[in-house]
Amino acid sequence: MDKDGSSIPDEEWERFLREAEAGSAGAPEEPSARARMVTQRLRDQPAPPRGWRTHEPPRRRGGRGRYVVGLLIVVALLVVALAPGRVTGWLGFDDGGGSTAAASGQPTLDDPFKGSPAEHWAAGTAGITMPSARATGWMSEKQVSEALDSSLAFLADSGLDPAVLRGERPVKAIAAINPKQADVKEYLANAFDTPDRENNPLTLFSRFDPAYARLAGDVIKTRGGITYREGDSGAVEVTADVTFVYPVVRAAGGGDEVARTIARREIVMSWEDPAEVLIEPGTFSLKSYRVDSANGGCSNTTGYFRPDFAQEAGPSDDGTEVDPYERGTSMDERMRDRGTAECGTATRT
Numbered sequence: 646m647d648k649d650g651s652s653i654p655d656e657e658w659e660r661f662l663r664e665a666e667a668g669s670a671g672a673p674e675e676p677s678a679r680a681r682m683v684t685q686r687l688r689d690q691p692a693p694p695r696g697w698r699t700h701e702p703p704r705r706r707g708g709r710g711r712y713v714v715g716l717l718i719v720v721a722l723l724v725v726a727l728a729p730g731r732v733t734g735w736l737g738f739d740d741g742g743g744s745t746a747a748a749s750g751q752p753t754l755d756d757p758f759k760g761s762p763a764e765h766w767a768a769g770t771a772g773i774t775m776p777s778a779r780a781t782g783w784m785s786e787k788q789v790s791e792a793l794d795s796s797l798a799f800l801a802d803s804g805l806d807p808a809v810l811r812g813e814r815p816v817k818a819i820a821a822i823n824p825k826q827a828d829v830k831e832y833l834a835n836a837f838d839t840p841d842r843e844n845n846p847l848t849l850f851s852r853f854d855p856a857y858a859r860l861a862g863d864v865i866k867t868r869g870g871i872t873y874r875e876g877d878s879g880a881v882e883v884t885a886d887v888t889f890v891y892p893v894v895r896a897a898g899g900g901d902e903v904a905r906t907i908a909r910r911e912i913v914m915s916w917e918d919p920a921e922v923l924i925e926p927g928t929f930s931l932k933s934y935r936v937d938s939a940n941g942g943c944s945n946t947t948g949y950f951r952p953d954f955a956q957e958a959g960p961s962d963d964g965t966e967v968d969p970y971e972r973g974t975s976m977d978e979r980m981r982d983r984g985t986a987e988c989g990t991a992t993r994t
Contacts, residue, residue, distance in 0.1 A: 767867065
């Protein structure tokens with residue numbers, strides 16, 4: 646329709662039909678009445694207000710790249726306008742007001758991720774994005790590909806292996822670490838037998854005391870990714886930043902209450918040239934490793950995560966609050982925001 650609501654003039658419509666029937670190359674295409682209405686409505690509407698959680702991607706060079714990104718944003722905004730609740734579930738977050746959890750309810754044995762963003766996350770290593778391999782530093786493309794695969798295997802062996810989660814020693818994961826790295830060798834020697842704040846196995850490995858808690862099912866949800874770059878002396882430096890979500894129940898006689906422990910780990914693995922560095926071929930050196938966990942036990946030095954099953958604790962004395970599912974903040978920022986406080990309060994689990 647025209648702006649005043651009238652239809653296309655009869656003579657124009659007859660000309661369209663004649664040209665279309667004759668197969669004229671210049672015959673115009675008649676948009677549907679609904680398409681014309683929507684187009685005019687969009688022209689007449691003012692620009693929508695900015696949302697309080699609107700994300701603006703960084704500007705990129707190159708007009709074509711900006712066009713593609715803009716197109717994706719338009720599609721996303723359209724879907725959000727039509728079904729905001731569904732889209733926030735797809736993206737793995739809610740509006741921050743607790744409405745999603747309230748609507749979804751509490752976790753159950755049949756649905757242990759219910760009421761959390763992890764309900765829509767992928768399971769296991771499927772939630773960890775992997776980059777394409779290219780020749781970097783001392784490694785060929787094939788060697789980089791193998792290093793990336795081995796790095797992913799380490800994440801699985803340290804954070805997803807059922808035996809390790811039951812409290813057993815992570816033998817396979819330890820075998821991937823350079824045995825000639827003195828400081829890490831000392832850490833591993835003490836972490837399992839005499840764990841303390843300096844030698845806590847939970848920094849690298851996820852473990853639950855089998856006498857206290859066990860997994861609720863066999864699914865662990867993850868979100869994060871692996872990146873890499875050339876490091877010192879041509880080494881290939883692989884960084885993994887992954888959040889693991891573990892649903893657990895009491896070990897025995899505890900009913901069907903499900904709790905969740907969330908651990909975000911950042912591990913930097915340096916794949917070095919054995920011809921240049923003292924390293925066992927096929928292993929990597931640990932450059933850095935840290936964890937930020939929620940509902941794993943504050944000031945915990947047992948060597949196991951110790952989740953709370955009753956939500957009785959109030960805010961911590963330092964007042965620090967963290968959303969353990971939020972991944973827009975880097976680990977550097979998260980640790981800096983926490984400052985010297987040893988424990989904070991998770992806004993949700």
